[in-house]
Amino acid sequence: MKLNSFILRACLLIFIISTNYSCDEIDTEEPGALVPETVEQDLSLPSISVNGTMLHTETFGNPNNSMVIFLHGGPGADYRNALNVKQLADNGYFVVFYDQRGAGLSKRHNKNSYSIQLLLEDLNAVINNYKTSPNQKIFLFGHSWGGILATAFINKYPTKIDGAILAEAGGLKWDDLKEYNKKSKKLEFFTEAANDALYLDQFFTGTENQHQILDYKLAIQSSFSYADDNTEGIEGPSPFWRYGAVTLNSLVDIAENDGYDFTTNLNQYQKKVLILYSENNKAYDLSVAQKEANYFPIHQIEKIDGTGHEMIYFKWNSVFPKVLSYLNSL
Known part of the structure; x- marks a missing residue:
């Protein structure tokens, strides 16, 4: 390979x-x-300037269609191995990718400048930057850490998001993530x-x-x-x-020092959430998927066969129909 x-x-x-x-x-x-180089160093890279930073971004599809924002894993990774998700643009969705603050090709910042709230504000700024009308639907598609970030946003702003796809988030509470990391990392x-x-x-x-x-x-x-x-x-x-x-x-460091719980208001969220898990990830089986799904009043669980945690890259052909069916149902 x-x-x-x-x-x-x-x-x-x-x-x-x-x-x-x-x-x-x-x-x-x-x-x-x-x-x-980052977008700050190479100005030819596609980017937006929001919330006091520069974010590496790409979009696909009609900006007036329902928006799907992809949130990559890490923290600190980037969206490159998830570009398969842009296929949704061929099916009536406006797909937005961005490297999160300090990750991928986005601008770097000092260690003491980060907080969960700041990342939530970044996501809110991305939504506002691309949103074209008050009635435009907004969906979040989070993989791994991106699923945790998506959940944190929904927990804080439940009325702003019309649906979410969480692909093996692994820990919507700090204790749950510690347990997942014992098994996987x-x-x-x-x-x-x-x-x-x-x-x-x-x-x-x-x-x-x-x-x-x-x-x-x-x-x-x-x-x-x-x-x-x-x-x-x-x-x-x-x-x-x-x-x-x-x-x-x-x-x-923030999680270890302060912990987190992004489930405190999820019982107020009345939109269906799609939970994806893979056949080969021994650290995230059906029981973990069910535990995370149960935090949401309305949920759907789907298994992706023949792959592991990086299902979006290696088995997109299996992920895509489940995601598209879910989005079209909302």
Whole structure:
């Protein structure tokens, strides 16, 4: 299987170092030296400026149609491996993608600037930026962390959203996410991925807000998620632009210090929610899907066969008809 371009960059870097070239040959502070430039650095990238930041965005379809906003996982990932969702634009929907604050190709910010409320305000600003009429329907489609973010928004603003698709959110309460992570994300010290991360630290340290170095390191370390026999049933690597290490670290710290519960007002939400889970994710089975679905008064659960957590990339042909049927029913 073809390696991700960032993995290839890592292999090239290690080769250069092993042949006695100095690390000074690579200027890690030069934009684009280690990872792609953000929208702040490359103004040719599609973007919007909202809520005090610049977000990498793309849209597909008629802006006057019902809007589907895709929320990617992470925190700190991007929407590149979910571009299959743009097929909904061929079926009467206006599809909006954006890399969340500090993630993907969006503008980077200091670690102490993040909060859940700020991300909710960003999402609200994205909606307002693209909304063309007061009666336009708005749907959220969240994968993994994106499903948690979608739920947090609905919990706070239940009247603003006409429906939601949650693909293996994994924890609408902090205790639930901790349990999911025990099953799916635990990185044993002596695994190959841990050894790779430690090896990389010989060459790159990266202080709290050195975004290029930290994003580069996170890209390399992410390969553990699709290691053979991984719990989440991920078949292999999927494409991405750039990880946002600082936003990941910041939001994890917030959750660990403050916890969260995004279910407190969900009983007020009277729209049907679609919950998707995959056959091969051992950490997110029917019981987990049912637990999350039960937070919503009206819900529908669908299983995606023959795939794992990255179902939108690897099994979109199975996901698409279920999503389209759900949207058309509202």
